[in-house]
Amino acid sequence: MKSIKFVFTLALLITVTQVCFAQNAGDLDTTFNSTGKYTYDYGFVDNATNVAVQPADQKIVVSGTALTPAFSGNLMVTRLLPNGTIDNGFGVNGSLGIHQFQ
Numbered sequence: 001m002k003s004i005k006f007v008f009t010l011a012l013l014i015t016v017t018q019v020c021f022a023q024n025a026g027d028l029d030t031t032f033n034s035t036g037k038y039t040y041d042y043g044f045v046d047n048a049t050n051v052a053v054q055p056a057d058q059k060i061v062v063s064g065t066a067l068t069p070a071f072s073g074n075l076m077v078t079r080l081l082p083n084g085t086i087d088n089g090f091g092v093n094g095s096l097g098i099h100q101f102q
Contacts, residue, residue, distance in 0.1 A: 033084025040078065040086075040095075058082040066097075 028036025040046075048064035060080040067073035074097035079090040086094035 031083065033080075035084075038080055038084050038086075045073075046076075059087060060084075 030036045032038075045067040046064065048062050050061075050063045052061045053059070054061060059082060061077065062080070063075065063077045065073055066076045076095055076097055077091070078095045079087040080094070081087050088094050090096065
């Protein structure tokens with residue numbers, strides 16, 4: 001009986017501890033890129049339209065368009081490491097311009 005009380009008390013303590021130290025909904029995870037977000041300016045108008053996490057290594061792939069003031073530009077793909085830092089092993093400095101269009 002004593003061991004059942006101990007296990008119950010331990011489970012309750014673990015649950016309460018996790019609830020007390022969990023982040024609030026909507027709070028940024030500051031372990032991601034040390035700020036909780038990643039921002040990069042590709043040009044005049046940038047639109048990130050797709051985000052995917054690679055299942056094998058948890059790297060984050062973001063794609064979108066980067067336009068110039070003349071509204072011509074590139075389809076851009078950027079890859080981040082799971083901690084939110086740029087993956088310099090991908091493309092040039094972590095980004096790849098796929099196709100120039102007007």
